[in-house]
Ligand SMILES: Nc1ncnc2c1ncn2[C@@H]1O[C@H](COP(=O)(O)OP(=O)(O)O)[C@@H](O)[C@H]1O
């Protein structure tokens with residue numbers, strides 16, 4: 001193990017990790033937003049939009065992120081739409097993650113008993129109030145494990161953005177291996193940085209799950 | 220003296236597919252009156268109650284509250300629903316809210332009352348049903364009977380003009396039935412207008428001002444409780460009441476004496 005190599009290139013990895021975090025945060029935030037909107041559209045069976053959401057979900061789930069990124073980064077400029085590489089990565093992640101988040105919220109929403117909607121209605125709550133104060137909070141608690149799994153999945157998926165010339169962790173590692181042949185050090189640092197990013201997410205996710213399951217509603 | 224009609228249906232018809240569940244229901248409930256709906260399982264009692272507060276759309280006819288028609292999905296639906304409280308057979312408390320949270324949610328969010336005001340009234344109502352001490356507990360920590368009493372308090376928080384009860388004790392263990400029925404009897408005594416579906420015949424007899432017997436989508440018989448339970452007129456009501464009595468069938472010769 002060549003520790004001087006590790007020391008020299010640590011800042012480069014840190015910078016790359018920061019990029020991964022940036023793309024991950026914005027992409028996942030947007031994906032959650034897309035997920036909430038689509039799951040509401042499906043839950044309330046809003047005509048037309050329901051069909052649009054269904055097509056989007058199929059498209060998103062059945063194409064690889066890499067293909068989506070190529071489309072955004074190399075395809076769109078051909079029709080005059082130019083988005084920065086980082087912008088493409090965020091949009092791509094949101095496009096992919098949106099369908100997974102939709103599924104997580106949707107299964108939570110559908111597990112809530114109809115009587116909850118009816119008793120909220122009989123207290124004079126309209127559909128919006130019923131969703132906001134009664135159905136969604138319960139659905140969210142049920143969705144948390146799936147949401148956490150999606151967050152981890154999406155952060156891992158960011159490793160393909162090197163394909164559109166973004167200097168993320170994967171890109172830096174490949175670069176260093178190509179330049180100096182110090183494969184072992186470069187790879188160990190790659191794994192270490194992904195663990196540093198993902199372990200806290202995993203741990204926090206587990207804690208939140210446990211809180212909701214065991215403390216939340218007084219079991 | 221002509222008393223005020225608070226809740227009324229006119230020629231109400233409700234179908235599920237080709238099945239006509241309610242076939243021309245004319246119901247009039249006077250202010251302060253307690254009406255008990257009886258009838259065999261599946262005759263449409265729940266459906267009628269659900270039509271009364273707009274949980275079901277009707278195929279024809281109308282429901283009127285204080286002479287004003289209730290139309291499902293109408294603009295005044297929320298207003299109307301606040302005036303008609305309902306308690307269901309299955310426990311329907313919000314599991315993610317504490318007991319106090321359950322009771323004050325709609326007053327704060329729907330009626331925009333202040334939290335202090337809502338909590339002050341919640342204290343009065345929860346004390347009345349004997350559950351103020353449980354205000355910080357979660358629904359799943361309560362027994363079935365306690366949950367139903369909270370559900371009644373929660374409905375009363377909206378200051379309803381009418382209360383609908385759909386077999387609220389049917390899912391309860393026998394020893395918890397009484398505590399819920401007592402709350403309802405007290406409510407009736409205070410002059411609340413109530414429409415009750417129940418299979419507790421002793422309770423029905425005690426609480427009702429009037430019994431309506433529903434069968435095959437129509438009111439077959441209308442009577443005072445005394446008259447209904449002692450001298451039912453229709454064959455169907457007689458047959459129905461017979462299902463609640465048991466003829467003595469033990470044969471002493473064959474039984475083993477322990
Ligand atoms: N959502 C529904 N769809 C179709 N049929 C229903 C539905 N709800 C109730 N029914 C039918 O309507 C009839 C009356 O039901 P209900 O009002 O629940 O009866 P009750 O409360 O008197 O036992 C039953 O035959 C039942 O099967």
Ligand SMILES: [Mg+2]
Pocket residue numbers: 264265266385386
């Ligand atoms: Mg019923």
